[in-house]
Amino acid sequence: MISPDETPCLKVENLDISIGDTIAVARGINLEIRRGETVALVGESGSGKTVTALSLIDLLPPPLRVTRGTVSICGQKITDATPDVLNRIRGNRVGMIFQQPSSMLDPSCRVGRQVGEALRLHKRASRGEAFERAIELLREVGIPEAGRRARSFAHQLSGGMAQRVMIAAALSGDPDLLIADEPTTALDVTVQAQILGLLERERKQRTLSILLITHDLSIVSAMADRVVVMYAGSIVEEGPVAAIMQAPQHPYTKALIDCSLMRKAGGGDLESIPGTIPSPAQSIPGCRFHPRCPHALARREGSVCASDEPTATRTAEGHLVHCWAAEP
Amino acid sequence: MSSAARPLVEARNLVKHFPLRGSGRLAVRSVDGVTLTIGRAEVLGLVGESGCGKSTLARLLINQIRPDRGEVIMDGRDLLAMRQGELRRFRRTVQLIFQNPLAALDPRMRLIDSLMAPLAAHDTGTREECLEMIHAMLGEVGIDPGLVERYPGQCSGGQLQRIVIARALLLRPQFVVCDEPTSSLDASIRAQILNLLNDLRRRFDLSLLMISHDLRALRHICDRVAVMYLGRIVEMAPVEEIFQSPRHPYTRALNAASLLDEIGLDAAGRLVQGEPPSPVHPPPGCHFHPRCPLADETCRRQVPALERIAENHEVSCHHWRTSTS
Amino acid sequence: MTMVTRTVRWIMRQHWTFIAGLLSGTIVALLLITAPVMSLHDPVAQDLSMRLQGPGGDHWLGNDQLGRDLWARLLYGGRFSVVVAALTLVLSVTIGTLIGAWCGRVGGAIDEFVMRVVDVLISFPEIIVALFLIAIIGPGFGTLVLALTLVGWTPFARLARGIALDISARDYIVAAEVLGCTRTFILLRHVIPNALRPISAMTFLRFGHKLITVGALSYLGLGIQPPDSDWGAMLADARQFAVRQPLLVFAPGIAIMVTALSVTLMGQGLEIDADRSRRLRTGES
Numbered sequence: 001m002i003s004p005d006e007t008p009c010l011k012v013e014n015l016d017i018s019i020g021d022t023i024a025v026a027r028g029i030n031l032e033i034r035r036g037e038t039v040a041l042v043g044e045s046g047s048g049k050t051v052t053a054l055s056l057i058d059l060l061p062p063p064l065r066v067t068r069g070t071v072s073i074c075g076q077k078i079t080d081a082t083p084d085v086l087n088r089i090r091g092n093r094v095g096m097i098f099q100q101p102s103s104m105l106d107p108s109c110r111v112g113r114q115v116g117e118a119l120r121l122h123k124r125a126s127r128g129e130a131f132e133r134a135i136e137l138l139r140e141v142g143i144p145e146a147g148r149r150a151r152s153f154a155h156q157l158s159g160g161m162a163q164r165v166m167i168a169a170a171l172s173g174d175p176d177l178l179i180a181d182e183p184t185t186a187l188d189v190t191v192q193a194q195i196l197g198l199l200e201r202e203r204k205q206r207t208l209s210i211l212l213i214t215h216d217l218s219i220v221s222a223m224a225d226r227v228v229v230m231y232a233g234s235i236v237e238e239g240p241v242a243a244i245m246q247a248p249q250h251p252y253t254k255a256l257i258d259c260s261l262m263r264k265a266g267g268g269d270l271e272s273i274p275g276t277i278p279s280p281a282q283s284i285p286g287c288r289f290h291p292r293c294p295h296a297l298a299r300r301e302g303s304v305c306a307s308d309e310p311t312a313t314r315t316a317e318g319h320l321v322h323c324w325a326a327e328p
Numbered sequence: 329m330s331s332a333a334r335p336l337v338e339a340r341n342l343v344k345h346f347p348l349r350g351s352g353r354l355a356v357r358s359v360d361g362v363t364l365t366i367g368r369a370e371v372l373g374l375v376g377e378s379g380c381g382k383s384t385l386a387r388l389l390i391n392q393i394r395p396d397r398g399e400v401i402m403d404g405r406d407l408l409a410m411r412q413g414e415l416r417r418f419r420r421t422v423q424l425i426f427q428n429p430l431a432a433l434d435p436r437m438r439l440i441d442s443l444m445a446p447l448a449a450h451d452t453g454t455r456e457e458c459l460e461m462i463h464a465m466l467g468e469v470g471i472d473p474g475l476v477e478r479y480p481g482q483c484s485g486g487q488l489q490r491i492v493i494a495r496a497l498l499l500r501p502q503f504v505v506c507d508e509p510t511s512s513l514d515a516s517i518r519a520q521i522l523n524l525l526n527d528l529r530r531r532f533d534l535s536l537l538m539i540s541h542d543l544r545a546l547r548h549i550c551d552r553v554a555v556m557y558l559g560r561i562v563e564m565a566p567v568e569e570i571f572q573s574p575r576h577p578y579t580r581a582l583n584a585a586s587l588l589d590e591i592g593l594d595a596a597g598r599l600v601q602g603e604p605p606s607p608v609h610p611p612p613g614c615h616f617h618p619r620c621p622l623a624d625e626t627c628r629r630q631v632p633a634l635e636r637i638a639e640n641h642e643v644s645c646h647h648w649r650t651s652t653s
Numbered sequence: 654m655t656m657v658t659r660t661v662r663w664i665m666r667q668h669w670t671f672i673a674g675l676l677s678g679t680i681v682a683l684l685l686i687t688a689p690v691m692s693l694h695d696p697v698a699q700d701l702s703m704r705l706q707g708p709g710g711d712h713w714l715g716n717d718q719l720g721r722d723l724w725a726r727l728l729y730g731g732r733f734s735v736v737v738a739a740l741t742l743v744l745s746v747t748i749g750t751l752i753g754a755w756c757g758r759v760g761g762a763i764d765e766f767v768m769r770v771v772d773v774l775i776s777f778p779e780i781i782v783a784l785f786l787i788a789i790i791g792p793g794f795g796t797l798v799l800a801l802t803l804v805g806w807t808p809f810a811r812l813a814r815g816i817a818l819d820i821s822a823r824d825y826i827v828a829a830e831v832l833g834c835t836r837t838f839i840l841l842r843h844v845i846p847n848a849l850r851p852i853s854a855m856t857f858l859r860f861g862h863k864l865i866t867v868g869a870l871s872y873l874g875l876g877i878q879p880p881d882s883d884w885g886a887m888l889a890d891a892r893q894f895a896v897r898q899p900l901l902v903f904a905p906g907i908a909i910m911v912t913a914l915s916v917t918l919m920g921q922g923l924e925i926d927a928d929r930s931r932r933l934r935t936g937e938s
Contacts (some may be wrong), residue, residue, distance in 0.1 A: 016432040033369075044514035160603045189541055189585040190619075191603050200593060215515065218544075218589040245589075259515040261589065262544050269526070270548055272519035276484045325435035419833035431824040436846045440824075445842070446832035492828075499832065644718060 007075040009177050009209040010033045010264065013067035017051050017060065025064065026052050026233045027281045033177065036207040040215060040224035042188070046277045047230040049213050052175035053179050053182075056211070057090050074176055091118045095170030101184040105154035111165050112138070114149025118173040136167040142198055160191035164198065171202060178202075181213045196223055217260035217302070221245050226318070229253045232278050232288040234309075239319030247320040251295045284308075287324065297325045330339065335365040336535045337505055342383075342388050342398035348608065356607050359395070360559030363634075366503070371529060371536040373550035374545055375582060377604050381559040382539050386505045389537065390422045393414065393575060403502070407443075420450060423496035427508040429488035433480040440476040443495050451501065461498060468531070469494045469524060486517035489523065497532060505537045510545060522548055543586040547571060552640070555579045558607055558615040560635060564639040565641040575637065575648040577620050614646065622647045671922020672756065677915035681908075685731045691880055692725035697880045707896045717887075717901055718894050726882055733883040734871070735912065738863040741801035746856050748802070749809025754844050755811070757817025758836065768814065772805045779804045779866055787875045797876055805859075809932065814853055816848040850927040857920025861913030868909050884909050 010030035018024050018236060026048035043049040054060050056071055058078055071078040073093050078086065078290060098104050116130030118248045125133065126241055131150065138146035141164040163183060168176060175196075180199065184192040195221060203210055212223055220227055221241055229240040231251065237250040248254045257263075258271035275292040278284055284291065290298045290305040298305040304324050313326040342362045345355035354513035356379040376382045387393045396538040399408040399611045402422070406498050410418060412626060433442050441460070463473050469490040480488055489509065496504055506525065510518040526549045529536055540546050546553055547567060552562040555578060563576040574580045582599035584591045585653045602619045605611055614632050625645050634644040664672065679793050684691055700720035708715045714723035757765040763821035775893060784801035790796045820843070829839050870876045871885030882890070884905040 044516060120416065158603045188604060190377060190581050190600045191592055193585055195587060196588075197593045197597045217515075221589040222593050256515060261521045262519065262548060264548070269523045270519040272523060273516035274520075275519065276486055278513060336918060357879050392827065416833050419831065422831075426824045426828065426829065428824065432828045434825045434829075434847070437842070445829065445834055446840070447839060449832065449834040484855045495828075495832070 006035065008072055009035050009037075010211065011070075012052075012056070015052070015071065016065060016067045017055055018047070018067045020063045021067070021281065023280050024233060026230075027057075029069070029235060030055070031228060033154070033211060034210055035176070035202065035207045036107075037226065038210040038212060038224045040204060040212045040214060040220045040227045041230065042217060042220060043230035044215055044255070044277055046232060046279060048233040048280075049230050051180055052230070053096075053181050053211065053213050056179060057094050057096065057275070058086055065082050082255050088122070088163055091173040091175070093173075093175055094177045094179060095173060095175040096179040097163070097166045097170050097181070098182050099185050101166045101186070102154055102157070102159065104166060106160060107260075110151050110153060111157070115150070115165060115169045115172055116168065121231075122173050123316070134172070137172055138165065141165075141168045141171070141202075142194075143168075159187050160195060163187060163195055167195075167198065171206070174206075175208070177209045177211065178254045179211045179213070182215070183212070184219065185214075192219070197245065199223070216261075217257055229256070232284070233280060234288060235322060236289065237319075237321045237323075239316070243316060243319050245323075249315050249319070249326050250287045250289075250323045251293050251298075251325070257319050293327050295323075334558045335340075335367045336370075336403055337364075337366040337389060337537075338401040339364050339385075339389060340399050340401075340597075341467065342385065342400070343396045344384055344388055344393065345396055352443070354608055357381075357559050357610060358607060359388060360422045360610075362556075362559075362561055364554055364561065364564065366507070366535050366537060368502075368535045368551070369535060371538060371550045373543075373546035374539045374551035375541065375546060375553060376556035377541055379604060380450060380556045381555050381607065381608055383507055384426070385556070386507055386537060386539055390424055390503075390505055391418070392424070420499045421499040421502045423499065425492055425496055425504060425506040426487075428483060428512045429492045430480055432492050433488060438477060438479055439491050441482070443476060443491070443498065446495060446499055462494075465498050468497070468528065471478070484517075485513050487515075488533045489513065489521050493521075493524065496533070497528065500532070501534070503535045504612075507539045508541070509538075511540065511542070518545070519580055525549060543582055544568070555582065558604065558610050560615060560649055561642075562616065563643045564634075565638075568570075569638075569641055570610060575641070575643040576616075576645045577622055577647075578616050582620075614644075622650060662904025665927060667923040671916045671926070674915045674920075674922060677911060678919060681731070681912050681915060682735075683921040684728060685735060687730035688725075688732060690778030692722065694722035694725045696715060696721060696725040696729040696882070698722075700741040705894060705901075707898070707900070714904055715898065715900055716889065717898075718910045723901065723904055726887060727884075727908055729881075730887055730905065731908055731912070733877050733881065734867050734909070735866060736883065737797055737801070737867045737876075737883075738860060741805055742800050742856055742860055742863055744798070744802045745859075746852065747803035749806035749811075750813040750845065750848065750852055752806070753810035753815075754817040754840060754848060758840055758844060759823060764814070767810070769811050774804050775807045775811075777804060780822035783866075783870055784875065787870075792875050792878060794877070797867065797870060801863065805863070808859070809852060809855065809917050810854060813845075813848055816851060817844050820844050820847050820849075831936050848921070854920050854927050857916050857923060860916040860920070864913045864916075 010031065012029055015026065015029040016024060016185040017026040025173040029052055041052065051060060051064055055066050060066065066079060073089055076089065076166045078089065083115060089311045105111065106304045112131050112134045115134035119125040119130040119133055120127065135150045138150055142301050143149050143161060143164050157165065183281055184195050187195060199210060200223065202208055214220060224241045226239065229236050231252050237244065237248065244253060245257065248257055255271065255273045263271050273292050278288065285312050286306045293305065297303055310324045312320045312321045312322050313328050315321055315326055315328060340363050342359050344359040345357050348354045348356065358507055362385055374382050374385065378519065388395050389590040391400065394408065443462050447461065452458060455607055466473050466476065466542055471487060471490050471494065473488060475483065498630060509525065510521050522545065528534065538550055550567045552564065553567050553570045554561050555576060558579050563574065563579045570579060571583065574583055584599050600619050605618065611618050613629050614627040617627040619628065630645045634642050634647050636642050637648060664675065698721060703712065703716040703720040705718060706712060706716045712722050716725065717726065752767060756767050779801060780824040782804050785794055817916055826839060826843055828844055867876060868885030870891040871883050874889065877883045877886055887905040888902060895902045
């Protein structure tokens with residue numbers, strides 16, 4: 001059993017991320033992942049989910065930067081950490097996999113060496129040991145003929161194989177937390193289930209915590225324990241996967257689920273959300289979703305939705321909704 | 329004159345191989361003998377994974393590239409026999425909508441100029457008449473006329489896709505190929521565009537070919553669906569049959585992959601193994617056999633024919649009776 | 654008015670190399686244009702009593718071996734050098750871009766043939782071609798422009814062809830084809846406008862090279878003919894007197910350098926901007 005006072009694997013408090021000093025791309029992010037738990041961070045483009053993920057291991061490309069708040073991994077603070085400490089945490093504590101696996105692999109380096117690189121750096125393994133261990137890891141992530149594959153180059157691998165190699169590399173440092181940024185978006189649909197199945201198996205075997213960043217809600221219910229929904233830089237709702245998928249409280253979550261799963265509205269049309277996703281530079285007072293929100297409260301003249309940012313309401317155990325219309 | 333019962337688009341035994349440079353006789357066998365028809369005002373879905381040849385097939389149908397073998401009959405006329413002038417007039421009747429609307433618009437042209445260009449190319453009236461037509465069409469696709477003074481980089485993906493759709497429909501085509509029109513868009517915008525396409529196809533009596541890798545996106549809009557694997561069509565049936573009673577194991581795998589939330593990872597993972605092989609060296613026999621849970625010796629040796637198993641339902645599998653369960 | 658403010662804003666956004674080049678380039682251009690006002694003396698008026706005088710009085714840079722005012726000769730001489738360089742560049746860019754972009758679009762045997770011709774021409778040094786032509790037609794303004802253009806268009810053709818090939822694969826070209834736009838329309842409205850930015854960057858970068866080639870030819874006595882002069886010819890004339898009056902060599906040398914450098918700096922700034930906007934468009938970081 002997970003005891004409630006155990007140090008969470010990842011803890012993010014009141015995180016703000018901005019472009020320069022003016023344009024906020026994520027604000028007031030609070031996030032907690034316990035050991036062995038999979039949390040899905042869900043949102044459309046511009047929601048701030050990817051910058052949030054990058055900020056967790058201090059990889060924000062300038063001019064993006066964290067302007068407020070703290071990130072701790074396994075109790076160790078990342079914000080303000082020295083480069084030495086950061087390097088030890090990356091690879092040792094945290095692994096990361098990305099959307100485009102083939103572009104994340106060095107084209108001029110054999111994949112076995114790349115997988116073994118973290119071992120050479122962090123575990124001070126010799127070149128031969130690292131290569132042997134890399135082959136083991138490649139076998140573990142389901143690469144057939146791992147010994148031969150370890151000697152091939154990135155361009156000789158298919159998309160699915162390259163993503164398996166990335167997973168092997170991310171796992172080589174034996175991390176506690178794996179950040180997976182849209183890990184299957186660039187892959188073929190029939191390969192997607194295999195890769196997600198692999199992540200799920202590794203999570204169980206290694207009691208790994210996974211932060212799964214995705215826009216695809218159909219994989220969320222198959223993978224996640226908890227779901228965090230972001231819209232235009234803020235968290236709008238978070239809770240256990242069953243609660244979110246079956247009884248979403250925030251109008252945006254509701255609409256997003258209907259859109260993603262292509263549910264029909266009345267009159268034979270698909271459910272959709274009117275309007276467009278705001279860019280981070282657009283300033284919207286009150287709730288960022290209110291101009292597109294179908295809820296009666298948001299549609300009323302002079303409503304609180306248009307003037308004040310909504311506070312969190314607890315609608316059930318572990319289920320938080322940032323909406324003025326939510327009832328506890 | 330063609331009879332009313334005749335389908336709008338007929339493709340017979342289309343073959344297109346792209347030779348690989350500097351490798352002798354090797355070629356990417358992109359489209360490898362495809363026969364299909366699209367009726368008037370019918371929407372055919374074409375689903376398959378990347379590299380299965382679905383985009384190549386689409387470009388063959390609109391005569392953007394020429395096939396190595398086979399023929400395309402459009403409205404009773406042989407497309408491949410057309411001469412230059414005739415072909416340009418034919419261009420009006422067939423249009424293409426792209427996956428990434430930002431790439432489909434010249435970054436250096438204002439949207440209004442991009443909309444104006446095709447009308448000017450076909451000498452459609454004076455500038456004022458053209459503007460009037462454009463404004464009417466913008467109303468149809470739900471775009472504020474003020475927006476068209478901008479450049480593509482200043483608009484959102486959803487807005488640009490509406491512009492691309494408007495530009496295609498301005499020429500009043502009969503047949504529109506939509507090459508993954510929503511896969512670069514966010515979920516909330518995707519639904520808007522699918523609704524719009526569905527609405528427009530009724531109002532303009534369009535025949536559509538909807539290409540996608542996601543079966544779920546096709547369910548709402550298509551009448552029939554063709555499933556493509558490594559250059560061949562493996563199953564073709566009315567859309568609900570594809571969802572309710574798919575016969576080809578690959579269709580079942582695609583189905584499961586797009587309904588992960590209902591089926592679950594393990595079940596979906598069991599339906600298909602490995603990854604699509606290279607179209608340069610397709611496996612012998614049934615192309616799908618190395619990944620198929622039902623494969624046996626026959627599948628490894630013999631190419632299954634596309635068999636008509638019910639009204640409007642064709643499948644190319646040696647075991648279609650077994651896979652019903 | 655908006656045009657002006659927009660241009661000013663655009664300039665302010667550029668890289669510092671562009672602004673620096675623009676400033677010094679503008680100064681040089683203004684000096685050359687206003688040469689009759691800026692120089693107090695006739696550039697060909699000789700005054701042997703003032704032979705090889707240093708700077709002083711109203712002869713700001715002193716006088717040359719025939720007692721002509723150096724400042725005036727510098728301004729008038731620069732006009733010739735810069736005009737030849739600019740004119741050959743404009744011709745080269747126009748011819749090169751049109752031929753290159755057209756080849757990239759049509760492809761096939763025509764493309765293959767033209768590109769082999771380009772390969773052959775590009776392997777001749779400009780100076781050799783110029784020497785050859787001068788030997789046949791005789792020296793002069795026209796010969797110089799013709800000779801430099803004859804080889805000068807080839808790098809632009811190569812660049813334009815590469816860009817045209819790249820642009821041809823873009824969806825908006827496919828879209829234009831499907832929409833039934835004519836080939837000429839696609840070439841003039843889509844391909845060339847999108848190729849202009851990298852081509853203009855290269856134009857600026859080639860300017861310095863042209864200026865130096867013009868100078869070299871005049872230095873060899875194959876450019877402008879006396880009594881008119883340009884920077885290259887001035888350098889050649891001053892050679893014997895370099896020790897007694899070093900300014901005679903330094904002044905035209907520095908003039909060539911400053912002009913070439915300022916235009917090159919502008920080109921570099923433009924290239925940085927082109928690269929930045931390409932990355933913005935394709936979404937790389």
